[in-house]
Amino acid sequence: MAGQKKLLCALAGEKQDVPPIWMMRQAGRYLPEYRATRAEAGDFLSLCYNSDLAAEVTLQPIRRYGFDAAILFADILLIPQALGADLWFVTGEGPRLSTITTEADFAKLGPASDIHETLNPIYETVRILSRELPSETTLIGFAGAPWTVATYMIAGRGTPDQGPAHALREENTALFEALLARITEATIDYLSKQIEAGAEVVKIFDSWAGSLKGEAFQKYALEPCRQITAALKERHPGIPVIGFPREAGEKYVGFAKATGVDCVALDNSVDPEWAAANVQVDGCVQGNLASRHMVTGGQDLVDDTRRIVEAFKKGPHIFNLGHGITPDADPDNVQLMIDTVRGG
Ligand code: CP3
Numbered sequence: 001m002a003g004q005k006k007l008l009c010a011l012a013g014e015k016q017d018v019p020p021i022w023m024m025r026q027a028g029r030y031l032p033e034y035r036a037t038r039a040e041a042g043d044f045l046s047l048c049y050n051s052d053l054a055a056e057v058t059l060q061p062i063r064r065y066g067f068d069a070a071i072l073f074a075d076i077l078l079i080p081q082a083l084g085a086d087l088w089f090v091t092g093e094g095p096r097l098s099t100i101t102t103e104a105d106f107a108k109l110g111p112a113s114d115i116h117e118t119l120n121p122i123y124e125t126v127r128i129l130s131r132e133l134p135s136e137t138t139l140i141g142f143a144g145a146p147w148t149v150a151t152y153m154i155a156g157r158g159t160p161d162q163g164p165a166h167a168l169r170e171e172n173t174a175l176f177e178a179l180l181a182r183i184t185e186a187t188i189d190y191l192s193k194q195i196e197a198g199a200e201v202v203k204i205f206d207s208w209a210g211s212l213k214g215e216a217f218q219k220y221a222l223e224p225c226r227q228i229t230a231a232l233k234e235r236h237p238g239i240p241v242i243g244f245p246r247e248a249g250e251k252y253v254g255f256a257k258a259t260g261v262d263c264v265a266l267d268n269s270v271d272p273e274w275a276a277a278n279v280q281v282d283g284c285v286q287g288n289l290a291s292r293h294m295v296t297g298g299q300d301l302v303d304d305t306r307r308i309v310e311a312f313k314k315g316p317h318i319f320n321l322g323h324g325i326t327p328d329a330d331p332d333n334v335q336l337m338i339d340t341v342r343g344g
Contacts, residue, residue: 130198209221
């Protein structure tokens, strides 16, 4: 596949001597240029909805490091907002939303078909990026998985154990499932519009998939991901999908086959050698360096990076972190990781 983008080759199943590389949250607070643009925008949400500035922060890590992929700058919580939930961010604490715990709360949400008026600036960001990115860089669009998005909509904030969402799932299954169905429908339309605007790959972030056990994982993590992937493949054949059922553990095995995703992103709680033998056998995998190395650096970073490259080198692999880079990371450690992947 000479002349093709490295990331798309990996997603098509090609094994490469040097894997393509990008990083979750690569546009973020560890970069001084991100902090400056965010200050110019005023706050995080204003940055998400300002197409020119959102495109600018997406491009910053590409200019600085030459990653093989750029991920659209936005947030998984824009869908709840587009459905009519209130959303704001408390500095130093994280997101806050109006809560959905009763039928009356749910009835206040709009239909999935109404989300685009709010989300049009995001599609415009994608259009700008597809014009401005270097020709070798792949543009990734994304959305949150229905379960993860629902955990925030139900609790109104991030929670350590997703307790309120599990409680609603058990106490009012019909309402919980209606909420998941609404988010699923909105997500399919949202990702379709990103693809129409120029996204070449989409990624589904299920950050809290690991808290769903047994049959609940099948019903509320695997099944919505399968539905979204099937609908996208029907509307946009040939657009690869990356699934990220974070902390799925043993349930990473067979996830790609069961959902139809082209690649499974792995968090760093799984052993790379185990994942090569049990998950990569079904196709491309992405991951999975611990993000703490971006804070601590040194020989440990180099050793773990080499171990991951080595473990996955017999099949298609996209190098990435196991979760997002944190604000206290040192930009020089990112360069060290890239040099290690590309230079051995
Ligand atoms: O990866 C990227 O660079 C693309 C942009 C992106 C952001 N959030 C920007 C962001 C993506 C893909 C996300 C996904 C996201 N958002 C997830 C799933 C992945 C994960 O991290 O588990 C979740 C759960 C969210 C919800 C969210 N957004 C939280 C809980 C927070 C607050 C926590 C924090 O890090 O402050 C955010 C804010 C957020 N989203 C920031 C960024 C760069 C930091 C905001 C800032 O600049 O102050």
